[in-house]
Amino acid sequence: MKYEKKGKYNNNNRDGSHSNGGRARHDGKGSQSRDGSRRSGVFDAEIPAVTGVLDCKGERFGFIRGGEGESDVFVSASNLCGARHGDVVRAIITSDRPAREGGRRREGRVISIEERNPDNIVATVVYRDNAFCAVPDDRHYGELLEINGLGGASEHDKVIIELVQTSRGDRARVIAVLGRFDEIGMDVKSVIAAHNLRTEFPRDVTEQADAYPDVIDSAEAAKPYRRDFRDRVIFTIDGSDSKDFDDAVSVEKTESGYSLGVYIADVAEYVTENSPLDREALARGTSVYLADRVIPMLPEKLSNGLCSLNEGEDRLVLAALIELDNDGNRIKSEVCEGVIRSAARLTYTGVQAMLDGDERLREKFAHVAPSLDIMKELAQKRVKIREGRGSIEFDLTETEIKFDEHGRVKDIAKKPRLFSAQIIEEFMILANCAVAEKFSKVKAGGKKLPFVYRVHERPSPEKLAALNDYLDAVGAGVTCPLNPVPSQVAKLLSRVGEDISTAVAKVTLRAMAKADYQAENKGHFGLAEPFYCHFTSPIRRYPDLAIHRIIKAYLRGGEKAVVKYRDFAPVAAMRSSKAERTAQDCERKVDDYKKAEYMSHRVGEKFVGTISSVTDFGFFVELENTAEGLVRMSALPPAATFDSKRLCISCGRALFRLGDRVYIIVEKVEGDRIDFILA
Structure with a gap:
């Protein structure tokens, strides 16, 4: 099972x-x-x-x-x-x-x-006991279903099935054949099919995108409501494999402190309200970043072309202009439409090298190197401000998956955390907060401006009571108030002993609420911010595009121009939240498959890892390369028992707890599942 x-x-x-x-x-x-x-x-x-x-x-x-x-x-x-x-x-x-x-x-x-659940049911056709059967990838639907209609499928094919109720219970009927189960990339294809992701753009969508020119309209760029920022030193910083650039930055030292510009692609200028592009973007909700491919929210003509802030090309933007004092505190901010020309396309690794003193790169990018030093200085001050306010930091591991020329996984590893990436993260957070606060205070038709906020609510007292039970059981010596402010949670994490800090962080993370999109501002608990939205990625996220549309309408037409979005905002928020959850499910599922693929060639090998989760059916162990597998309770001695309060398994004198280091052997790999046994 x-x-x-x-x-x-x-x-x-x-x-x-x-x-x-x-x-x-x-x-x-x-x-x-x-x-x-x-x-x-x-x-x-x-x-x-x-x-x-x-x-x-x-x-x-x-x-x-x-x-x-x-x-x-x-x-x-x-x-x-x-x-x-x-x-x-x-x-x-x-x-x-x-x-x-x-x-x-x-x-x-x-x-x-x-x-009804809109997801497809993906299964593998097998022949057992003189009958064709379907083995669903998702065993929530059962482990084996007799097939009533093959639909042209053969044994070992991956298929999409529907369930047909009969007097003997559910039976499967094949409605589409995906291909052989062992084809390279079939795991990703199956995940895409199971979640019913839209991989092709309808003709009317591509026709609308293709109708736009390859360069921006010079008449639009010259409109009086657009500020011309093309004389500023503006540049993008992204991953080395990025192809769409929806944010660029500039920074200067001033007499009073710093002047930061965050320039975001003006996608709403092209994805017009209720157009084919808009309806398709809302249906997708987000771009989906899988290990070996991207399923974009917008056609490439826009995402990689006309909307992307490519080096040396004029582009339309929405700009958040932020003034800060010498300590890095935000003094004032302004949002306006504009036009920019990026001076450089920089990468996180390259910027990190320049910040670490790489003279060759600093000479090559001499026109932006001074700005990078100012950015580093400002970002360090912003980190201190966030920490002082009580922003909660969970050091979440990201995985880097590398493929060979045939599409097979050749390596998996922890993705390095660079300060250059944190600089951009700090500036995007700063812009998101400034925009959310500014527009949360605007009235339209006597009511608050319709808007889409990124909300992270306070954790429930019940969840925190369970957390306190765990802290007491493991002797952490700290407790969490049942109605905490963020700084109290951050303080808790900093006060626990080093031997249990990883375990406590994991349990605390599980106690937190799930962030989502809402039409009402409720703040962001994790960031300790009273106002927060997603403004900085309209190429790949619909909620960002939605508020761009509202902001542009307000900037051009005032309060009366945005009243019509009163019903639109909650729909955009709800559908964006749902799309985000689907995308996260797909991304994690594909990562699991690719990690399992890598570990399938290491059955019988010995590794050391950290216990990442403990359940009544065993415990999960995460390896240094981020692969995670299960040591089943059935693989432990009969005396093994699960303690739900302390989240541990006792086995005679041995005790297996969250955060403990253990030696394991890879026993078997099946699909996206990895089984370990203790070494």
């Missing part, structure tokens, strides 16, 4: 399911909705009801995942009533009693399917 990854995976990928406080009335009559989803009745007596996303374990049972502070609702096979994994369902609570390990044990019965 496929194991369910917990720990850092689930923390960063909650599905947003929630309990509502609604009531349902039941008279035992069944009905069916227009989309074919079952409704198990209209209700007479008041019975507690919940709505959420169903997490199934094959056909046997499922859970409706609870919201913050709510326990999950168990649903037996007989009470699923036609609902399947990933469906948004409404259910009545049939049992609510204390659980043996604390909390509540809630059980329910599905009464309606509010929304």
Whole structure:
């Protein structure tokens, strides 16, 4: 059976399911909705009801995942009533009693399917017991399904299936053949198919993009509402393999401190409201950055061409102009439309080398090198300001995956963290905060300006109470207030002993809420910022494009020009949040496949790693190269027991805890799953 990854995976990928406080009335009559989803009745007596996303374990049972502070609702096979994994369902609570390990044990019965899971089911065709069967990649749908219709598929093909209800339970029908399961790149192709990602642009979208010239309209650049910044030393800093550049910067020393310019591609000038380009961008929501490819939000004509701030080419921008004092504190800011010409296309590695004193590179880029020194100075001051305010730092590891000329993985490693990248990160945060604060205070039609904010809410008291139970169990000597300010969480992380600091950081991270997009400003808890939005990446994120459209309308037409976006902002926020979660799922899934591919050639080899997550079915170990595998409980001695409060497994005198270093041997690799045994 496929194991369910917990720990850092689930923390960063909650599905947003929630309990509502609604009531349902039941008279035992069944009905069916227009989309074919079952409704198990209209209700007479008041019975507690919940709505959420169903997490199934094959056909046997499922859970409706609870919201913050709510326990999950168990649903037996007989009470699923036609609902399947990933469906948004409404259910009545049939049992609510204390659980043996604390909390509540809630059980329910599905009464309606509010929304069918839009994901495709990808499977591999196998021949077993004289019948063709489908083995779903996602075992939430079951481990083996008999196939009713092959649809031209053969054994060992990767296919997309649909589930057909029969008197003997669900059966599979093949609706598309993807290719042989062992083709190079089939893992990525399967993930793309499973999440129904849009990989081709419709004709009307490409026609609209192709109709634009390759250079900006000189008449538009000369409009009185556009500032001309082409005499400034402006440049981009990105990864060496980047092809789209949606942000550029300039910085100068002033008598009072610093003058920072953050220039963002004016994508909204070309992706006009409700045009084919706009509808497609909203449907995609974000570019998806997979290990071996990018699925862009916009066609290449715009993303890599007309909107990209390419070196030496005139480009339209929205500019955030920020004045800071000598200590790096923001004094004032301005947002305007403009036109720039980038003086250089720099890379993080190259900038880092120049900051470290590489004279050859400093001579080559002599026209921008002085600006880099000022940037470093300002960024260091901004880091101190954020730390002093209580910004919470989780040192999350990123993976660098390298491929050979055939598309096979040849190496995986931790991606180095360069200060040059942090400089740009600090300036983008600064611009996002300045823009969010400025427009949160603008009125339109007597109400707040419609806008899309990046929100990270305060963690729930229930999550923090569980964190405190863990801190007490491991003897950390610190606790977290149940209604904390960010600085209190940051202080907690800095005060724990070095031997448990990694473990405490992981558990604390899981206690945090999931950031998302909302039409109402609620601040960003993790950054300790009262105002925050995403303004700096409109080529690859729809929420940034959405607020660019609103900002431009306000700058040109004032309050009356933005009232029409009152309904648009919450829709853009909701759909962008959903698209972001899908993209994150795909990116992590592909990374898992590629790490597994690399480790499949190392079965039997010995490694040292760190315990990254502990569950009732075993513990995960992360290696130095970032690959992660499971040491199953079944591979440990029979005496092994799981302690849910201390998040550890005791095995005689041995104790396996978060953060512990262990030696393992790679036992087997199957799909995206890696199994370890203790060395």
